[in-house]
Amino acid sequence: MTESKDFLAGVDSNAKKSPRRIVFITRRTSAQVKAETEDQVQTFPEVLFRTAVAIQLLAIVLVWIALFFNAPLEGIADPSHTPNPAKAPWYFLGLQEMLHYFPPVVAGVLIPGLVVTALIVIPYFKVNIEAEGLFLKDRQGRLLMFYVAAVALCLFLIVFKVYAALVPTLIVSALMLLAARSSPQSSSMLRRYLAARPLSYWVMTWFLFELVVLTAIGTFFRGPGWSFIWPWQGSL
């Protein structure tokens, strides 16, 4: 009467649905849970002391900088006299640089809006969660899509004369081409590394690159009338 049966407990842990776990237990047995054990340490002192040291180091660096470099202060605000150039705070200079090429609706609203939206939805896409190398599967198809996207983007930038943004695009595209020609068995460590990078990595790296380049140009290479200057020609 007591037939022993083996039960398989299937777990569907698809990230799109909340996980459900079903365990079947036969009579006179108990569910065994394999606990994963891992090295643990006490929060106090390990975490707290490391945190305290990190913050203290930051404080020391900032205090040193504050002792030797003064915060800028120009003349009193004068609505009747616009300084030339009138620059936004440095973290908005990338945006201001783009305002040079595109109308405010695009550069000021559309692009930042798209960027923020794109950032927010990153973790909700399966392709970002799985994070496999972009060209490891369906290489030809994906390579074709890459060519289309890269060429379209470059053309778009050239048409609007955003040459500054073209440079990171070209560099990242070149790296992606190298990744497409590499595999996990490639000779150099760099090629193995690139081959394993997923799409999200390429997009984010391109974004980071653009952010740095555009902000740098807005900070150092723009002078009166938002004209192009060399950094040593203008005053920061």
Add this chain to the structure above:
Amino acid sequence: MAKTVDQHFDDLRQTRVWRSIFRSGTGSSTLKRALAIQQNVFLHLFSTKVRTRMLSLSATWYLGTLTLGAFLILVATGIPLMLYYHPSVPQAYADTKDLQFVVSSGMFLRNLHRWSAHAMVLLVFAHMFKVFYRGAYRPPREFNWVIGVILLLITLLLSYTGYLLPWDQLAYWAITVGSNIASAVPLVGEKIRFLLLGGHAVNANALLRFYVLHCMVLPLVAMFFVAIHFWRIRKDGGLYSHESEPATVRANAAGTQIELKEER
């Protein structure tokens, strides 16, 4: 034999007053150390134990911690600065000059506040990129990533509102440019700008609104979201490290499913 200082401290710790404040007391036993975290209203956001892998510097570069540190420095310098600052036009500019040249340590406080603000924006961006590149946004941590993006926006807003307060040319025109960008939003842009500035131009109303935003509203909102951000870290199983994730999460990342077999 006369008592040493340490022995006097030990006596102090045995008094009723001390024990009514610090209930669990100090000590190096595992229990005492766990209680020090668990019984503390500020610290019990932490768990009493953490996985060793979470401590690794190379994993996170401690960027989140440093961002929090920058925020604390900003609050600690910002509040004293408020004591000498009147948010009116043109008094604000005179007060900023006062802080630099008349008030004792005023120059230092202002400098520290300014450079910590720049550092915080930089650290917040660096933290975001580091979290992305090590994949710490994946389930079950998706929502914490979204909270992080919200905190990024709050940080930028805090920096932007603070920028106007010295009321110098740099401040005035930077905010004018920024508010004009805001007015480019279709349909509601002009209204947004009007509400933000409290008028049609950057004037006394704008200064006061930015002051209230910068010193009261945005810090409270930031602290609210920071609390959620830390709470989510705890509830999501601590800091992300691939090897430490439960098998199901690791399987997800590999795009496979997992079968559990019952053992006798």
Add this chain to the structure above:
Amino acid sequence: MADEKQAEQDLSRRQFFVRLGLGSLGIAAAGTAAFAYQYLEPNVLYEPSPVVNAGKPDRYPLDSVTLDVNSAIYIIHSQEGFFSLSAVCTHLGCLTAWNAELNVIACPCHGSKFEQNGRKIEGPAPKPLPWKRIWLNDDGDLLIDRSADVPALARDSFVRI
């Protein structure tokens, strides 16, 4: 035995570093506290100067008691000369007034009354009205320093023309 005792008295490396750390922290905290206190005390006050210019002495006829409400002082020209009283009641800070008919300085708040020389006649005020330093400047103006108290009825507390 002696070695053990020696070891007990010697500082262990851990103890040394703990003391070094706590000591440095203490010094830093003390320094920060000192600088913080200096910061909190304003170096510049946006308040009017305590020194008041009362004008030429002939504005004040003999045996007159004049109240300057803006600076809260009395300028009194008596037989001995000119002197100045604070008009702020010593009870709780209300502005007193000179009643010529009754020849008293009276406080409207709680009924304190003072003589012309500041001495209290009646009321809850604990102290007499203080005398303030008065002198003539180079232009011949009467100057009163509200922050400087002088002894009542003393010779140098009067200005004699």
